[in-house]
Amino acid sequence: MATDAGSMFDGEADQGSGGDRTGNVVVNWMENLSEAAYAYLLLLPTFLLLALIAFYPLLMTFVMSLRENRTRGAEPLGGFIGVENYVDILTGNARLAQQFLDVSVSASAPFVELGTPFLQQALFVTVAFAAISVFLETVIGFGQAYVLDKEFRGRRWVRVAIILPWAVPIVIQGMIFFLLFQPEVGFGSDLMQWLGVFGADPLADSQDAFIIILIADIWKSSAFMALLILAGLQSIDRNLYDVARVAGASPWQRFKRITLPLVLPALLVAMLFRTMDAMRVYGLIESTAGCTTVPSLTCLVVEAMFGGTRIYATAAAVAFATALVIGLMLLVYAVLFRDTEEGFA
Amino acid sequence: MTGDDRSTIGGDLPAARDDRPAMGDDDPTTRDDRSPTRDLRPDGGHSSVEEPGEDRSSTGTSAEDVLIEDEGGRELDRGPFQRWVDRSIEDPERVYRSMFYVATVFFLFTTLFPFYWLLMVALTPEGNQQDIILTPNGFNPGAFVEVFQVIPFHWYVFNSFVIAAASTAIVLVVASLAGYAFGRLDFPAKGPLMLLVLVISFFPPAAFFIPLNDLFNTSFVALEPITGDGTLYNTPGAMVLPLSAIFMPLAIFILTTFYAQIPDGLEDAARVEGTTRLGALFRVVVPLSAPGVATAGVLTFIAVYNEFFFSFLMTDGQVENWAPLLEGILGYQGQYEVMYHLMAASSIIGVIPVAILVIVAQEKIVSGLTAGGLKE
Numbered sequence: 145m146a147t148d149a150g151s152m153f154d155g156e157a158d159q160g161s162g163g164d165r166t167g168n169v170v171v172n173w174m175e176n177l178s179e180a181a182y183a184y185l186l187l188l189p190t191f192l193l194l195a196l197i198a199f200y201p202l203l204m205t206f207v208m209s210l211r212e213n214r215t216r217g218a219e220p221l222g223g224f225i226g227v228e229n230y231v232d233i234l235t236g237n238a239r240l241a242q243q244f245l246d247v248s249v250s251a252s253a254p255f256v257e258l259g260t261p262f263l264q265q266a267l268f269v270t271v272a273f274a275a276i277s278v279f280l281e282t283v284i285g286f287g288q289a290y291v292l293d294k295e296f297r298g299r300r301w302v303r304v305a306i307i308l309p310w311a312v313p314i315v316i317q318g319m320i321f322f323l324l325f326q327p328e329v330g331f332g333s334d335l336m337q338w339l340g341v342f343g344a345d346p347l348a349d350s351q352d353a354f355i356i357i358l359i360a361d362i363w364k365s366s367a368f369m370a371l372l373i374l375a376g377l378q379s380i381d382r383n384l385y386d387v388a389r390v391a392g393a394s395p396w397q398r399f400k401r402i403t404l405p406l407v408l409p410a411l412l413v414a415m416l417f418r419t420m421d422a423m424r425v426y427g428l429i430e431s432t433a434g435c436t437t438v439p440s441l442t443c444l445v446v447e448a449m450f451g452g453t454r455i456y457a458t459a460a461a462v463a464f465a466t467a468l469v470i471g472l473m474l475l476v477y478a479v480l481f482r483d484t485e486e487g488f489a
Numbered sequence: 490m491t492g493d494d495r496s497t498i499g500g501d502l503p504a505a506r507d508d509r510p511a512m513g514d515d516d517p518t519t520r521d522d523r524s525p526t527r528d529l530r531p532d533g534g535h536s537s538v539e540e541p542g543e544d545r546s547s548t549g550t551s552a553e554d555v556l557i558e559d560e561g562g563r564e565l566d567r568g569p570f571q572r573w574v575d576r577s578i579e580d581p582e583r584v585y586r587s588m589f590y591v592a593t594v595f596f597l598f599t600t601l602f603p604f605y606w607l608l609m610v611a612l613t614p615e616g617n618q619q620d621i622i623l624t625p626n627g628f629n630p631g632a633f634v635e636v637f638q639v640i641p642f643h644w645y646v647f648n649s650f651v652i653a654a655a656s657t658a659i660v661l662v663v664a665s666l667a668g669y670a671f672g673r674l675d676f677p678a679k680g681p682l683m684l685l686v687l688v689i690s691f692f693p694p695a696a697f698f699i700p701l702n703d704l705f706n707t708s709f710v711a712l713e714p715i716t717g718d719g720t721l722y723n724t725p726g727a728m729v730l731p732l733s734a735i736f737m738p739l740a741i742f743i744l745t746t747f748y749a750q751i752p753d754g755l756e757d758a759a760r761v762e763g764t765t766r767l768g769a770l771f772r773v774v775v776p777l778s779a780p781g782v783a784t785a786g787v788l789t790f791i792a793v794y795n796e797f798f799f800s801f802l803m804t805d806g807q808v809e810n811w812a813p814l815l816e817g818i819l820g821y822q823g824q825y826e827v828m829y830h831l832m833a834a835s836s837i838i839g840v841i842p843v844a845i846l847v848i849v850a851q852e853k854i855v856s857g858l859t860a861g862g863l864k865e
Binding site for chain 1: 581585589592593596597599600601603604606607610618619620621622662663664666667669670674675676677679682686689690691692693694695696697698699700701702704730731733734735737741765766767791794795796797798801802814815818819829832833836839840843844846847848851854855858859
């Protein structure tokens with residue numbers, strides 16, 4: 145088996161009748177490598193794959209984003225124009241159906257003016273979605289983690305039930321909430337209209353559809369938060385609670401003084417993961433309300449690519465800007481992490 | 490503190506009650522049924538040695554006794570709700586316990602109800618989909634057969650399985666090598682390289698997509714015998730390659746933690762016996778880390794099966810072109826009619842494989858996700 149594996153990773157040419165002997169040569173060569181060289185050899189397949197799928201495309205995306213859109217002719221990209229595409233998407237001048245960001249500075253009170261409605265600007269949609277969903281998922285995830293932290297009969301099945309939404313394919317998650325809020329089928333819209341929250345056609349209204357997508361995301365992803373928070377909860381020494389109880393601490397004080405500080409590192413990691421994930425939202429939108437109603441950052445990339453306008457350079461600029469926005473979020477968390485001492489490497 | 494309070498106020502309660510743990514550990518329903526009758530024992534003259542279960546056994550006399558005692562109890566406490574409130578004031582833990590049950594029921598309801606409702610929609614005959622809440626309008630299990638007749642849904646599911654299985658296999662082999670290097674070997678630039686791998690998982694797929702789309706639509710002569718026109722578009726490769734790369738960091742991370750825990754002695758022993766380096770990895774370290782490998786495998790499979798972005802954009806949606814599950818489910822949105830009941834039925838069928846995985850491998854899923862999060 146080792147021989148096979150060796151030949152598999154070190155050269156496809158080793159197949160055939162002479163394969164065994166070549167295999168031995170390869171094995172001998174591997175045996176004589178230093179530890180560091182062997183480690184690099186083992187990492188080679190990983191980095192080849194990542195180079196092909198991640199590093200090279202990322203670099204190419206950046207290069208493409210600096211070129212001109214060319215809508216006629218065989219070649220879709222023109223010459224280098226520097227950061228013009230970025231300027232266009234940040235000032236709301238890109239030839240996109242929905243803008244990345246479209247605000248202008250004004251002289252009077254709030255000093256910024258929205259060029260298009262708030263929920264028709266991809267950056268706001270995505271950041272608002274990430275912030276609200278991660279916040280609510282944290283709260284609900286805490287509740288779920290508390291439930292799962294107790295020992296009770298049937299706990300295993302409660303845990304299955306709580307994890308289940310997390311394991312549902314995105315398209316099915318979207319389908320469930322599409323059907324629930326589709327006025328012809330589901331009662332969700334009737335209920336929300338009765339509560340006075342939704343308008344006449346929720347799936348076509350930016351604000352209503354945004355809420356539907358939030359609900360769908362919270363339904364699916366709270367479990368992920370719950371599991372990571374639960375792991376944090378279970379690593380807490382139970383004696384601390386006994387001591388606090390003897391000292392007369394109320395449950396709220398126990399939560400604030402013991403649970404929260406000790407869970408915080410795990411909580412921050414969970415929130416970080418969820419934020420990164422929420423910033424990429426696309427499939428859920430595509431399978432419920434559609435990208436024109438609720439344009440997220442990824443929606444814009446797909447729209448620019450396949451919208452028939454051939455603005456590939458703009459698509460690349462939006463894609464790379466999306467990566468930058470996520471990178472910025474990462475920095476925010478990195479600063480938070482530094483304060484908590486533990487965690488991040 | 491709580492136990493003492495209760496026994497002074499409640500009079501001569503059976504001692505067993507004080508030993509009861511504050512929370513959990515006991516079946517909720519039996520405890521709630523039990524406590525009212527138990528508290529009445531002091532004036533009712535029941536033997537306190539009696540097993541709690543026997544109180545509830547429905548022989549005629551004891552049931553009557555309970556009734557009469559109940560009346561007596563109400564004179565003192567003025568109704569069950571007030572009694573509950575009284576007892577809650579004496580013993581705040583009770584409130585938290587009931588809050589716990591309310592929360593549990595709430596979470597169970599919110600997570601499971603959408604599935605139940607989906608089933609009701611699937612069972613309702615076409616055209617009657619109005620106002621379904623708890624029961625279907627009519628009964629038409631035929632939707633679960635029709636799903637396969639209208640479009641070849643089983644082939645979409647099959648495609649998804651092939652893509653998920655192939656990605657999982659690639660991820661496990663490649664991530665095993667990397668996990669071994671990161672977990673068991675010392676080499677310069679180990680930390681930065683690990684960080685580089687992890688950073689990948691933060692980037693949005695959209696940032697990789699445009700050049701990959703070009704690349705997969707480019708014709709390579711070497712690929713012509715395999716894919717026909719030499720491009721990877723409309724082949725499983727166009728989904729397996731990016732999805733393997735994107736979900737590999739988590740697998741590497743899980744495997745690194747597991748492989749690092751294998752004692753050096755075991756590997757040294759195998760090496761002394763004459764095993765090669767790779768042999769030691771695949772015959773000693775990997776088998777000993779079987780739970781870790783299974784964890785990484787299950788998580789990768791679920792992640793690929795559930796993925797939307799590349800699965801949606803890397804094929805033209807035709808089933809013969811390896812379009813996965815999601816195209817099948819979206820395929821019931823026909824040109825002239827929308828078959829809501831089939832959308833629901835196909836969604837239920839699509840959830841079944843992952844639901845089974847969750848039930849079978851929930852410990853692995855939990856440990857894998859938490860390992861990925863906690864050690865980061």
